[in-house]
Amino acid sequence: DSGVTQTPKHLITATGQRVTLRCSPRSGDLSVYWYQQSLDQGLQFLIQYYNGEERAKGNILERFSAQQFPDLHSELNLSSLELGDSALYFCASSGNQGAYEQYFGPGTRLTVT
Amino acid sequence: GQSLEQPSEVTAVEGAIVQINCTYQTSGFYGLSWYQQHDGGAPTFLSYNALDGLEETGRFSSFLSRSDSYGYLLLQELQMKDSASYFCAVRDEGFSGGYNKLIFGAGTRLAVHP
Numbered sequence A: 001d002s003g004v005t006q007t008p009k010h011l012i013t014a015t016g017q018r019v020t021l022r023c024s025p026r027s028g029d030l031s032v033y034w035y036q037q038s039l040d041q042g043l044q045f046l047i048q049y050y051n052g053e054e055r056a057k058g059n060i061l062e063r064f065s066a067q068q069f070p071d072l073h074s075e076l077n078l079s080s081l082e083l084g085d086s087a088l089y090f091c092a093s094s095g096n097q098g099a100y101e102q103y104f105g106p107g108t109r110l111t112v113t
Numbered sequence B: 001g002q003s004l005e006q007p008s009e010v011t012a013v014e015g016a017i018v019q020i021n022c023t024y025q026t027s028g029f030y031g032l033s034w035y036q037q038h039d040g041g042a043p044t045f046l047s048y049n050a051l052d053g054l055e056e057t058g059r060f061s062s063f064l065s066r067s068d069s070y071g072y073l074l075l076q077e078l079q080m081k082d083s084a085s086y087f088c089a090v091r092d093e094g095f096s097g098g099y100n101k102l103i104f105g106a107g108t109r110l111a112v113h114p
Helices: none
Strands: A005-007 A010-013 A019-024 A031-037 A044-050 A053-057 A064-068 A074-078 A087-094 A108-112 B003-005 B009-013 B018-025 B032-037 B044-049 B053-057 B060-065 B070-075 B084-093 B100-104 B108-113
Touching: A005 A087, A010 A019, A019 A087, A019 A108, A031 A074, A031 B100, A044 A064, A044 A074, A044 B100, A074 A087, B003 B084, B009 B018, B018 B084, B018 B108, B032 B060, B044 B053, B044 B060, B044 B070, B070 B084
Parallel strands: A010 A108, B009 B108
Antiparallel strands: A005 A019, A019 A074, A031 A044, A031 A087, A044 A053, A064 A074, A087 A108, B003 B018, B018 B070, B032 B044, B032 B084, B053 B060, B060 B070, B084 B100, B084 B108
């Protein structure tokens, strides 16, 4: 158990809908990262927050947005969903050791039908 | 931009040694990490190299050559439970500097056979 929690575990929704994925980092970690992993694909970095501020961005679609709240939990919002958005979405957190050692949550499997 | 290359698949037998290579091209470089991911599971951190040389952690070792933009993960005394995907990742600077992000390779699927 990494100490990172993500909810929900599974999500099935229809095209055009909007969903929110939630992540709570390990106790004491200020950085939260979001990744997308499609079937048999690598991990695509989406966005990073540090203590509530956006710090790094990957190839995140404009339909996607995220935020980190004062209690350090983070939410990833996906809107106008398309079939191609079906994937595993991972949240990770890191502490003072920096981005190289990240602790991943169990992921949210999103299926868009 | 950044790119990392690693073999897509490697097969080995129990008890053997396997090496998974990773070459990278990045605009900035701060270190190379390795992660393991079992099917249906989350990635877990294995090792990190910021400087040239070999880092050993039990049956796993990781090597880095910054001049060659190359690293590898060495797995010894392979066990069936080592069957998983292995990802190399490089730290890259976020736009605020000092808050690095990780760029992952596409992963190497290791299959260990009896």
